[in-house]
Amino acid sequence: MANYDVIIIGSGPGGYVCAIRCAQLGLKVACVEGRETLGGTCLNVGCIPSKALLHASHMLHEAEHNFAAMGLKGKSPSVDWKQMLSYKEKTIGQNTSGIEFLFKKNKVDWLKGWGSIPEAGKVQVGDELHEAKNIIIASGSEPSSLPGVEIDEKVVVTSTGALELGKVPKKMIVIGAGVIGLELGSVYARLGSEVTVVEFLDAVTPGMDAEIQKVFQRTLKKQGLSFVMGAAVQKTEATKTKAKVTYKLRKDESEHVIDADVVLVATGRKPYTDGLGLEGLGVTMTKRGQIAVNAKWETNVPGIYAIGDVIEGPMLAHKAEDEGMAAAEQVAGKHGHVNYGVIPGVIYTHPEVANVGATEEMLKEEGRAYKVGKFSFMGNGRAKANFAGDGFVKILADKTSDRILGAHIIGPAAGDLIHEICVAMEFGASAEDLAMTCHAHPTYSEAVREAALACGDGPIHM
Ligand code: FAD
Ligand code: NAI
Numbered sequence: 348m349a350n351y352d353v354i355i356i357g358s359g360p361g362g363y364v365c366a367i368r369c370a371q372l373g374l375k376v377a378c379v380e381g382r383e384t385l386g387g388t389c390l391n392v393g394c395i396p397s398k399a400l401l402h403a404s405h406m407l408h409e410a411e412h413n414f415a416a417m418g419l420k421g422k423s424p425s426v427d428w429k430q431m432l433s434y435k436e437k438t439i440g441q442n443t444s445g446i447e448f449l450f451k452k453n454k455v456d457w458l459k460g461w462g463s464i465p466e467a468g469k470v471q472v473g474d475e476l477h478e479a480k481n482i483i484i485a486s487g488s489e490p491s492s493l494p495g496v497e498i499d500e501k502v503v504v505t506s507t508g509a510l511e512l513g514k515v516p517k518k519m520i521v522i523g524a525g526v527i528g529l530e531l532g533s534v535y536a537r538l539g540s541e542v543t544v545v546e547f548l549d550a551v552t553p554g555m556d557a558e559i560q561k562v563f564q565r566t567l568k569k570q571g572l573s574f575v576m577g578a579a580v581q582k583t584e585a586t587k588t589k590a591k592v593t594y595k596l597r598k599d600e601s602e603h604v605i606d607a608d609v610v611l612v613a614t615g616r617k618p619y620t621d622g623l624g625l626e627g628l629g630v631t632m633t634k635r636g637q638i639a640v641n642a643k644w645e646t647n648v649p650g651i652y653a654i655g656d657v658i659e660g661p662m663l664a665h666k667a668e669d670e671g672m673a674a675a676e677q678v679a680g681k682h683g684h685v686n687y688g689v690i691p692g693v694i695y696t697h698p699e700v701a702n703v704g705a706t707e708e709m710l711k712e713e714g715r716a717y718k719v720g721k722f723s724f725m726g727n728g729r730a731k732a733n734f735a736g737d738g739f740v741k742i743l744a745d746k747t748s749d750r751i752l753g754a755h756i757i758g759p760a761a762g763d764l765i766h767e768i769c770v771a772m773e774f775g776a777s778a779e780d781l782a783m784t785c786h787a788h789p790t791y792s793e794a795v796r797e798a799a800l801a802c803g804d805g806p807i808h809m
Pocket of ligand 2: 493522523524525526527528530545546547548551552553578579580612613614615616661662663692693694695
């Protein structure tokens with residue numbers, strides 16, 4: 348038993364970042380993690396492995412579709428799935444051991460095992476009871492399924508199973524056209540699977556700018572993904588090697604059955620709080636099963652905080668990280684802050700999709716007067732040279748003040764380009780501020796500047 352200033356439960360992007368920041372601020376800190384390795388969902392079964400498979404499959408796609416046109420001739424590579432999985436595992440290992448190194452460097456104790464909170468100020472891990480002035484819950488999330496759908500992680504899988512399939516399936520059904528469904532659906536489509544996405548709503552990636560949704564779906568269709576929209580999945584039935592999915596079309600209630608070798612259930616994630624003992628402590632929860640916190644990430648129980656996927660807000664690694672840093676600062680008596688209005692979202696398909704701030708639909712609903720500046724990557728020299736002319740940058744700015752309110756990008760490196768706009772928004776910049784900033788040529792970022800110019804007197808290259 349040891350006494351700590353802070354014990355953090357969970358070592359995902361929320362927990363490990365919080366632990367390191369607490370240590371940097373001079374606090375004695377421990378982090379409890381029940382998995383074999385640190386890094387949480389993100390490093391072990393989320394962001395990192397999915398991006399490794401997206402990268403490898405994108406390379407294959409480039410070789411198959413664009414190499415010959417650039418004068419790179421010859422047989423395109425074939426897929427060695429075992430090797431691809433081992434590349435993915437190696438990438439995970441490099442990242443998780445990196446966190447272990449950072450813990451040692453910052454003198455963060457890793458308490459190995461599953462933690463619970465018998466009472467405020469105490470954390471039980473296995474047989475050991477530890478004391479802490481502050482406890483920060485960063486226990487993350489887990490996949491949520493549907494009634495009538497039984498997950499076996501072999502034939503009917505969540506993202507976790509989809510990251511380690513025995514082989515590339517001939518046919519895959521993806522339930523849910525959200526971020527996971529479209530990223531992992533893209534991976535398998537590029538590797539040769541026939542992918543059908545079944546989505547409840549009429550548009551992909553709910554909550555995203557409607558114009559981007561349409562172009563995104565069209566682009567994925569061109570890449571070979573099929574979509575059944577407006578379809579409510581009723582059930583799955585699986586054997587050892589195949590599964591059937593029954594869905595009802597919302598427009599006419601007609602029932603349909605399709606089959607595949609693998610069904611990926613990607614219908615959202617839910618907060619993970621099992622075994623923490625929150626009920627006994629009387630911690631207030633939201634209607635959606637999240638831990639309720641105030642603006643300082645404090646729960647209703649003094650000395651207990653919560654951050655990341657287990658609380659309200661987008662389930663994103665960088666949102667969890669920012670909350671981790673801010674909560675550490677609160678605990679250390681400083682003033683941690685997260686600007687929830689400027690949290691970027693990125694989908695790592697090809698082209699990438701990225702967004703920050705308001706959508707056009709949100710501004711219309713608010714009745715706010717706004718202007719739109721758009722620029723297609725077809726007018727960007729670098730994109731044309733790199734076969735990356737599909738997509739556009741769209742900037743939304745206040746009609747009177749010209750202040751940037753939001754941005755939506757589909758195109759090459761969208762996930763990097765969006766950060767220029769995030770910084771601009773943090774500084775309260777106008778579209779003109781962006782437009783007046785010199786951008787190097789030839790770069791994709793010139794498309795951002797051109798979209799900013801389009802909010803004013805007009806772009807040059809369109
Ligand atoms: P988590 O990362 O879920 O970590 C929580 C940790 O707490 C886990 O390791 C768990 O074992 C541990 N834990 C829970 N309870 C206890 C307990 N009682 N005792 C001890 N340990 C406990 N987000 C992005 O921003 N970008 C992406 O590209 C991205 N890709 C994703 C791809 C997939 C396939 C998935 C599933 C998610 C992806 N996400 C992505 C979401 C991202 O992974 C999460 O938002 C992020 O991991 C949340 O961080 P967290 O620290 O809140 O929780
Ligand atoms: P999601 O919420 O993004 O999408 C779920 C989709 O499933 C929605 O489109 C929804 O309408 C649909 N759906 C729900 N019930 C259905 C039914 N019965 N039949 C058909 N469709 C149905 O959830 P997803 O993709 O599982 O991702 C979970 C979380 O992980 C997200 O919140 C996301 O933020 C995070 N994530 C982030 C990534 C990134 O930042 N690049 C990558 C992967 C995940």
